[in-house]
Amino acid sequence: MLHRFSTFLAACTVLLILAGSLVTSHDAGLSVPDWPTSYGWNMFTFPPSMWVANIFYEHGHRLIASTVGFLTIVLAVWLWLNEPRRWLRWLGVAALGTVIAQGLLGGLTVLFFLPAAISTAHAGLAEIFFCMTVAIALFTSPGWMTFPATDDARLRRLATTTTVAVFTQILIGATMRHTGAGLAIPDFPWMFGRLVPDHWDAKIAVHFAHRAGALVVTSLVVASAAVVWSRHRLHRALTRPALLLLLLVAVQVTLGAWTVISRRDPWINSVHVVCGALVLTTSLVLTLRTWRAQFAAEARDGLEAVPYTRSSTLRDRRDAGAGLETGPRGARA
Amino acid sequence: MRLRNAWLGILGLTLAAAVAACGGGGGGETAKPADTGAPAAGGGQKVDPATAGDVKGTVTLDGVAPKNEPIKMNADPQCVKFNPTPQFQETYMVGSDGKSLANVFVYVKDGLGNYSYDPPTGTAQIDQHNCRYHPHVFGMRVGQTLEIVNSDMTLHNIHAQPKGNQEFNTGQPIQGMKTTHVFTAKEVMVPFKCDVHGWMNAYVGVLDHPYFGVTDKDGKFDLKGLPPGTYTIEAWHEKLGATTQSVTLGAKESKDVNFTFKAPAPTATN
Numbered sequence: 001m002l003h004r005f006s007t008f009l010a011a012c013t014v015l016l017i018l019a020g021s022l023v024t025s026h027d028a029g030l031s032v033p034d035w036p037t038s039y040g041w042n043m044f045t046f047p048p049s050m051w052v053a054n055i056f057y058e059h060g061h062r063l064i065a066s067t068v069g070f071l072t073i074v075l076a077v078w079l080w081l082n083e084p085r086r087w088l089r090w091l092g093v094a095a096l097g098t099v100i101a102q103g104l105l106g107g108l109t110v111l112f113f114l115p116a117a118i119s120t121a122h123a124g125l126a127e128i129f130f131c132m133t134v135a136i137a138l139f140t141s142p143g144w145m146t147f148p149a150t151d152d153a154r155l156r157r158l159a160t161t162t163t164v165a166v167f168t169q170i171l172i173g174a175t176m177r178h179t180g181a182g183l184a185i186p187d188f189p190w191m192f193g194r195l196v197p198d199h200w201d202a203k204i205a206v207h208f209a210h211r212a213g214a215l216v217v218t219s220l221v222v223a224s225a226a227v228v229w230s231r232h233r234l235h236r237a238l239t240r241p242a243l244l245l246l247l248l249v250a251v252q253v254t255l256g257a258w259t260v261i262s263r264r265d266p267w268i269n270s271v272h273v274v275c276g277a278l279v280l281t282t283s284l285v286l287t288l289r290t291w292r293a294q295f296a297a298e299a300r301d302g303l304e305a306v307p308y309t310r311s312s313t314l315r316d317r318r319d320a321g322a323g324l325e326t327g328p329r330g331a332r333a
Numbered sequence: 334m335r336l337r338n339a340w341l342g343i344l345g346l347t348l349a350a351a352v353a354a355c356g357g358g359g360g361g362e363t364a365k366p367a368d369t370g371a372p373a374a375g376g377g378q379k380v381d382p383a384t385a386g387d388v389k390g391t392v393t394l395d396g397v398a399p400k401n402e403p404i405k406m407n408a409d410p411q412c413v414k415f416n417p418t419p420q421f422q423e424t425y426m427v428g429s430d431g432k433s434l435a436n437v438f439v440y441v442k443d444g445l446g447n448y449s450y451d452p453p454t455g456t457a458q459i460d461q462h463n464c465r466y467h468p469h470v471f472g473m474r475v476g477q478t479l480e481i482v483n484s485d486m487t488l489h490n491i492h493a494q495p496k497g498n499q500e501f502n503t504g505q506p507i508q509g510m511k512t513t514h515v516f517t518a519k520e521v522m523v524p525f526k527c528d529v530h531g532w533m534n535a536y537v538g539v540l541d542h543p544y545f546g547v548t549d550k551d552g553k554f555d556l557k558g559l560p561p562g563t564y565t566i567e568a569w570h571e572k573l574g575a576t577t578q579s580v581t582l583g584a585k586e587s588k589d590v591n592f593t594f595k596a597p598a599p600t601a602t603n
Contacts, residue, residue, distance in 0.1 A: 031528040033490045033502040040506070050488055050506060053408035053529045113492075113500050 002078060003140040009071045010133040010281075014274060016068050017126055019061040021273035024177060025266035028054030029114050035107040038062070065103060072099045075136065088139055095132040102129055116178045123174035127167065127280055134281040138288055147237045149293035155227050155238075156294065159287040162220040166280045169213040172206065173276060181207045182269070188260040214253055217279075221249045224286065241286040248279045377447030380560045384584040389555040392437045392548045392568055396596025398425040404532040411487035412464035412530060422532065423469045424572050426550070433552030434594065436470040437570050438522060438538045440545035441556065442577060444564035450542055453477035456513070459525065459535060461489045461505070466525060466535035470571070472545040473537055475519050483510045488529065495523040498539070502528070521569060536571055561586070568592040 023029055031054035032038050038046040038059055043066065051059055072095055079092035102125045109118040138144055176182055181203035191197045191211070197204055228235075228242040255272040262268050401421035406412035426435035457473035459466055462484040473479060483489050483505035491512075492502040497520045503512050516523070516539040527533035538545055546554040556566070563581040573594040580590050 027531060028528060030492055030502050031490060033492070033504045033528075039488060039504045052411070052487060054531065055488070055529055056408075113502060 002082065003137060003142070005071075005078065006075055006133060006137040006140055009068070009075055010130070010137050012064070012068050012071060013130045013133050014277065016061070016064045017130060017277050018270060018274045019057070019064045020123075020126060021270035022266065023057045023061050024119075025264070025269045026054055026057050028057040029119070030058075030110065031055050032058045032062070032110070035110045062106075065106065069099050069103060072096050072133075079136070083140075085139075088136070091132065091136060091139070095129065095136065098125065098129045098132060102126060114178070116175070119178040120171070120174045123178070124171050127170055127277055130277055131281055131284050134284060135288060138285055143237060144292070147289065147292060148235060150232055150235055150238065150290065151293040152227075152231060152290065155224070155231065156287075156290040158220070158224050158227055159283065159290045162217070162224050163280065163283040163287045165213070165217050165220050166276075166283050169210070169217050170276050170280060172210045172213050173273075176203075176206045176210050177273075179203060179206065182264050183260065185211070186260070188257045211256075214256060218249055218253060221245050221279075221283070224283075228286075237289050238286065241282050241289070245279065245282045245286060248275060248282055251275055252279055377449045380448055380450070380558065382558065385558045385560055386582045386584065386586040386588070387555060387557050388441075388559060388564070388566060388580055388582065388588055388590055389553070390439075390590040390592065392434045392439070392552045392554065392570075392592045392594070393432045394425070394427060394434045394596050395432075395593050397599070398427045398431065398434075399597055399599065401425055406464060406530070406532070409464065409487055409530060411485065415463040415485070420532075423465075428551050433548075433550070434570070435548050435550045435552060437548040437552070437554070437568050437592070437594075438470055438472060438536070438545065439548065439554040439556065439566065439568045439592070440472065440521065440538060440540060441542065441559070442521075442565045442567040444562055445542055445544070445560075446562065448542070448560065453543075456480045457537075458482060459491075459537070460484050461491070461527070461533070464530055464533060466527075466533055468535070468547070470522075470536050470547050471538075472547065473516070473539055474543065475516060475539055475541045477515070479514045479516070479537070481505070481512045481514065483508060489527050489533070490529055492526050492528055493523055494526065495520050498523060521567075522571075538569070566590050568594075570594060573597070 034040065036043060039050065041047070043059075043062055046059060076092040076096040079089050083089050083092070102122065105118060105122040105125060109115065109122055112118060176184075179202075184201075184203035184207040185191045185197060187193065191208065192199070197208060225242040225246050228238045232238045252272065252275045255268060255275055259265070259269045259272050401424050404420040404422060406416055406420060423436065427433060428435065453474035453476060456478040457471065458480045459468070459471070460482045461467075464485060464487070481491050481503065486508050488504065488506035490502055490504045492500075493514070494500060495516070497518045498516045501514060503514075505512065516537075519539050519541045521538045521540070522536040523539060525535040525537065544556045544559055546556055548554045559582055561582055561584045563579065565577050565579055567575050567577045569575040576592055576594065578590050578592065580588055582588055
């Protein structure tokens with residue numbers, strides 16, 4: 001039940017990210033000039049008849065954000081009262097703190113007329129919060145407990161690098177978006193008709209970095225998928241996110257190109273943002289699963305040493321009396 | 334420990350991107366402190382009406398005016414109700430001759446020296462009516478009160494985006510609401526926008542002297558009561574930019590200064 005609830009929260013966060021990206025895509029961030037009130041009304045009593053034009057996006061974003069905040073409170077309390085793993089209880093608290101900080105950043109960016117630094121931080125923290133909700137959903141899933149752990153240091157490094165690269169790429173994209181550089185290079189796949197721009201300024205540079213970052217991320221995703229496919233083909237817990245990652249990256253690159261070609265159509269642009277978040281969290285799931293065995297290894301410190309092999313599973317080790325680990329520090333209460 | 338380091342790394346990346354975005358400038362130039370336009374106490378000499386003259390003229394467009402962008406108002410039913418016919422932006426407002434250009438702000442940019450002027454009387458006004466700003470381009474004095482009115486049955490926010498004055502964003506959800514604002518520094522031009530209705534925009538020139546005007550539908554302007562001297566006159570258009578001319582005015586003299594903007598080359602969308 002807890003797993004289902006945290007999955008529901010993660011799904012709501014996808015909706016929230018879509019709503020937030022629609023605000024930016026429609027240039028609606030200041031259509032409700034006050035915060036936390038809306039045109040002087042309490043946010044929850046602002047009459048629906050006034051949700052016109054761009055207010056629909058901004059006010060809708062605030063309401064969905066409030067709902068996600070409330071759900072996060074429920075999740076944090078639920079974890080605190082029922083979850084035996086101490087580190088997971090604290091992850092719930094951290095998620096709550098993050099969503100509160102995110103709400104404050106959202107308010108500040110309105111009150112200070114959307115400064116690029118705050119808006120970019122708001123976009124970046126949204127991704128971190130989404131990662132937290134997905135991680136909690138993963139950690140509370142039955143599969144996390146029974147998943148056959150794979151101790152593959154190379155895949156672990158590659159998957160981790162991929163996740164960091166995706167997050168960096170999202171931050172570059174957010175910087176591009178909030179500094180008005182989305183069409184700084186107006187053509188695709190060429191750049192001013194060439195392979196590399198023939199002139200530069202700050203906006204062209206950040207836009208170019210985002211395109212170059214797409215190549216890096218795509219290469220890393222393909223490499224990760226290739227390693228999973230060649231060395232862990234029978235581990236569905238690895239092959240499924242790897243394949244999904246490949247699919248999402250293909251869709252994401254297409255959406256990125258379409259965003260430029262469509263002259264930043266608000267919906268295409270916004271779906272591009274959401275797809276980027278899905279790429280990040282899919283990569284995170286793959287990464288966490290590659291670290292699953294490492295979590296267990298750390299937990300065994302002080303316990304009976306059991307040989308860790310690529311083919312061993314948690315169940316094997318539990319049967320061998322190694323003591324089942326359930327978190328990074330083995331803190332099973 | 335590794336997890337903690339990973340999270341610290343992620344937070345560091347977010348912070349770095351935020352700092353980079355800050356350095357990126359947010360799509361605008363760094364705001365420079367503008368000169369305060371208010372005359373110094375006991376300031377310079379008064380303009381003698383007996384010797385004052387005029388600068389008048391016409392602003393025209395050389396070439397074919399591009400078509401104004403169409404506006405979709407269907408996101409707000411009230412705006413559609415006010416404007417049932419197809420609507421367009423007010424970027425290029427040309428007269429019946431196809432050349433005279435309206436909504437051009439013309440003003441004395443330089444040469445006034447150390448004159449002092451009577452403080453502005455009355456208030457300037459901008460009205461949000463039928464989901465448009467009225468007027469679209471206008472001028473006012475530093476220290477003068479600007480009255481902002483919402484005459485519509487829908488809600489608006491008025492968002493001023495100056496570089497040298499204080500930015501503000503005020504909501505006016507109720508029909509008939511009025512708010513006021515005073516600009517404290519001269520600035521040409523201060524853009525206004527409504528973030529609710531993205532097509533609504535206007536511009537105000539804020540000056541420390543009274544010699545400014547906006548061209549009418551025939552492209553004409555008239556700067557009255559100028560003391561003798563040599564002046565730089567600037568004509569500013571929201572899309573075509575600004576152009577200047579120099580003029581020397583004798584006592585009680587009236588001179589014509591005409592400006593011509595080059596029409597932009599047609600594009601695929603025009």
